[in-house]
Amino acid sequence: MADGIVEIAGLSKAYTQGHEQILVLEELDFRISKGEFVSIVGPSGSGKSTFLNIVGLLDDVYSGEIRLFGRKLEDLDEAEKAALRLKNVGFVFQFDSLLPEFTVLENIEMPARVLGSGDPARGLELLRRFGLEAIARKFPMEVSGGEKQRAALLRALRNDPALLIADEPTGNLDRHNSAVVLEDLRRAAGLGAAVLMVTHNEELARRADRTLRMAGGRLEAAD
Numbered sequence: 001m002a003d004g005i006v007e008i009a010g011l012s013k014a015y016t017q018g019h020e021q022i023l024v025l026e027e028l029d030f031r032i033s034k035g036e037f038v039s040i041v042g043p044s045g046s047g048k049s050t051f052l053n054i055v056g057l058l059d060d061v062y063s064g065e066i067r068l069f070g071r072k073l074e075d076l077d078e079a080e081k082a083a084l085r086l087k088n089v090g091f092v093f094q095f096d097s098l099l100p101e102f103t104v105l106e107n108i109e110m111p112a113r114v115l116g117s118g119d120p121a122r123g124l125e126l127l128r129r130f131g132l133e134a135i136a137r138k139f140p141m142e143v144s145g146g147e148k149q150r151a152a153l154l155r156a157l158r159n160d161p162a163l164l165i166a167d168e169p170t171g172n173l174d175r176h177n178s179a180v181v182l183e184d185l186r187r188a189a190g191l192g193a194a195v196l197m198v199t200h201n202e203e204l205a206r207r208a209d210r211t212l213r214m215a216g217g218r219l220e221a222a223d
């Protein structure tokens with residue numbers, strides 16, 4: 001299986017609305033490797049978030065075959081999937097929220113503490129590596145929107161996830177901060193994570209290693 005972090009074959013997903021079945025993903029194939037940065041573009045409502053939620057183990061109602069970190073999801077029970085998600089998947093969303101009553105560093109430490117491996121020195125090291133040590137002891141209300149989103153990204157990276165999922169991570173940011181967050185995502189891939197990002201911004205999307213377009217329920221190469 002080598003470096004395949006996510007391997008998907010024939011993924012289909014339908015939502016039921018009233019009496020109707022709406023097919024959102026249809027026989028979709030996908031693959032991402034260790035250290036690869038893949039972006040996904042596509043119109044609103046085309047199924048991008050639906051796809052990310054399935055890949056990130058937040059939704060298990062689908063048909064098709066998914067291998068995550070070499071393991072077939074169909075073979076795992078709920079507890080195994082929850083453990084896999086906690087240890088191996090990091091998420092960043094458009095409106096990410098840090099807990100306001102904790103410092104940036106404490107927020108970043110949170111996922112590690114959940115696993116019983118909290119260590120502020122490691123959180124600080126992460127902040128340093130991304131050039132953010134100056135905000136370690138500030139509270140969320142004391143930092144800028146861009147810094148908040150970057151801190152949320154570091155929180156997602158804290159447990160060294162093999163897979164980082166970012167759903168419109170720059171959707172709420174200005175041009176400059178969007179570019180900075182994109183560089184952070186590139187750096188995360190450089191450190192070994194497979195990074196999967198959805199964005200509306202075609203210019204940012206093209207800075208990934210590979211860009212895919214969601215269309216007709218499938219992912220195709222974007223030119």
Ligand SMILES: Nc1ncnc2c1ncn2[C@@H]1O[C@H](COP(=O)(O)OP(=O)(O)O)[C@@H](O)[C@H]1O
Pocket residue numbers: 015016017024042043044045046047048049050051
């Ligand atoms: N929980 C849900 N129940 C019913 N339909 C949904 C649900 N979530 C999303 N959809 C529908 O599925 C389609 C894809 O949604 P989504 O994956 O959020 O698209 P995107 O992220 O590309 O904007 C849309 O038509 C949306 O209305």
Ligand SMILES: [Mg+2]
Pocket residue numbers: 048049050167
């Ligand atoms: Mg979406």
